[in-house]
Amino acid sequence: MTKLSFLDLVPVTETGTIAQSLANAADLACHAEELGYARYWVAEHHGMAGIASAATSVVLAHLGHATKTIRIGSAGIMLPNHAPMVIAEQFGTLEALFPGRIDLGLGRAPGSDQRVARALRRTLASDERQFPQDVLELQAFLAGDEQLGITAVPGAGTHIPLWILGSSTFGAQLAAMLGLPYAFASHFAPDALDEALDIYRRQFKPSAQLAEPYVAAAFNSFAADTREEAELLASSQQQAFVALRTGNPGKMQPPLEGYKNSLPPNARAILDHVLQCSAVGTADDIAAGLKAFVARTGVDEVIIASSMYDHDARKHSLALTMEAGRAL
Template identity: 90%
Template sequence: MTGGEVEHCAPPPHIGFMPKLSFLDLVPVTDTGTIAQSLANAADLARHAETLGYHRYWVAEHHGMAGIASAATSVVLAHIGHATRAIRIGAGGIMLPNHAPMVIAEQFGTLEALFPGRIDLGLGRAPGSDQRVAHALRRNLASDERQFPQDVLELQAFLAGDDRLGIRAVPGEGAKIPLWILGSSLFGARLAAMLGLPYAFASHFAPDALDEALDIYRRQFKPSEQLAEPYAAAAFNAFAADTREEAELIASSQQQAFVALRTGNPGRMKPPIAGYKDSLPPNARAILDHVLQCSAIGTVDDVAAGLAAFQARTGADEIIIASSIYDHDARKHSLMLTMEAARSL
C-alpha cells in the first residue's frame, strides 16, 4: 500500500459513525534501545492515548522475540495501569494454552483489585511463539490449543468462584473481568459466539478470514450473562503523519519487521528506510500488500478514508489501532492524528 491508498471494498467517503478506538501495543524494542526504555515508552504512550480519548489500551503476549517486550503481559499491564488513571487496559491477548487457568485468574484478579473496573482479558489459543518456546513455557505439551475451549470455561469458573472446582483463586474469585476471545480464524469466532463473549479479529496481520469470521460470530451469537448482543472489534494498522512521505517513512520499520519475521530472521525494530517497500522484489511487495491490507498510511484525510472504509466493511463496534513506529515522538503524533481522523468521520 502506498501513501494515501486504501485497499478495501466499497468504501464510502463518510460513514457518520465513529466506533470506539483502542490501541494495541507490542512494546517494541528498537535496535539501539533497551527493555527499560521500551517499557517507559509504553507507559508514556498509554498516558497519551488516555488523554486523546482512546477507549482501551491492549498489550499482547509474545515470547522469545528480541523486538517485543510484552512477554510478562500482566506485569506490563500493572506498569501501564499505574501510569494512567481511567483508560481500560487489557491483554490482547493472553495465550491461554501457555498457562494454568487458575494462574491467569490470580494475575488478572490482582490487576482488577489494583485498577477496579479497568481490566479486560482477551484470550487466544496460539502459543505466541514457536514450539520450542511453547515447550519451555509449559515444560511439556500436554496442555495444548485443542483444550482451549475447556481452559476458557475453567478460567470463567475460577473467576465466578464455582464451588465445583474445590479450590479458590485468590485474588480472582468474584472479579468482574470481561473476557474476550481473540483470533485470526473461524475457530475463535465460533467459540466467542457460543460463549456469548466479545470477539476481536487480528486483521492487522491476518486479514484473510475477517469477513467470514465476523459474519459467523454475529449470526451464531448466543447471549450470555456477560454480553446480551454481539460486540466485535477488528484490528487496523494506521500510520499517520503530516505528509504522505513522512507516513510512508515511519511505516517502513514495521514493514521491515514483518519481512524479517516472514523470512525467519526476527529481531529488534530497525530505523525507517525511505523507499523501503519499493526496494523489495515484486513477490515480497505482494506479500506485504496482502498481509497488511487492513492499513492506512498517510495524512489525517488518508487515515480517515481508511478507517471509514474499514468500518463500512466490518461494522466493527471497536477498531483496534496497531502501529509500531521506531521514533517514540512520531508514534505519539501518529496516535494523535489517527484519533483526529476518526473524529472527522
C-alpha cells in the same frame, strides 16, 4: 462514533533497551488516555528480541500505575501457555489494583514457536485443542464457582470481562457460543476477517456478560503531517513483518526511505497482502481508510496498531489517528 482502542507490542528498537520500551509504553498509554482511546492492550509474545511484553500481566500493572481511567488489558494472553487458575490470580490482582479497568483477551496460539512453547509449559500436554475447556475453567475461577473445589485468590468474584481473540473462524465460533466479545487480528492476518465476523454475528448466543454481539478488529495506522513522512515511518513495521515472515525476527529497525519499492515483487506482494487492513498518510488519508474499514466490517470498535521506531512520531500518529477517527 465507533470506538478506537490501541494495541501495543511494546517494540524494542535496534538502538533502544527494554527499559526504554517499557517507559515508552507507559508514556504512550497516558497519551492514548488523554486523546480518548477506549482501551490500551498489550500482547503476549515470547523469545522475540523486538517485543518487550512477554510478561503481560506485569506490563499491565506498569501501565495501570501510569494511567487513571483508560481500560487496559491483554490482546492477548495465550491461554495454552498457562494454567487458568494462574491467569485468574494474575488478573484478579490487576482488577484489585485498577478496579473496573481490566480486560482479559484470550488467544490459543503459543505466542512463538514450538521450542519456546515447550520451554514455557515444560510439556505440550496443554495445547490449543483444550482452549475452549480452558476458557470455561478460567470463567469459573473468576466467578468463584464452588464446584471447582478451590478458590482463586485474588480472582474469585471479579467477573473480569473476557474477550476471545482470533485470526480464523475458530475463535469466532467459540466467542459466539460463549456469548463473549470477539476481536479479530486483521492487522496481520486479514484473510478470514469477513467470514469470521459473519459467523460470530449469526451464531452469537447471549450470555451473562454480553447480550448482543460486540466486535472489534485491528487496523494499522501510520499517520504523519505528510504522506511521504508517513510512508517512511511505516517502513520500520514493514521491515519487521518481512523479517518475521522470512524467519529472521529481531529488534525494530530504523526507517528506510523507499524500502517497500526496494523489495522483490514476491516480497512486496506478501507485504501488501498482510497489511491490507492499513492506512498510511495524513489524517485525511487515515480517515478515509478507517471509514472504508468500518463500512466493510461494521465493527463496534477499531483496535489501532502502529509500531514506529521514533517514539515522538508514534505519539503524533496516535493523535492524528484519533483526529481521523472522530468522523466515524
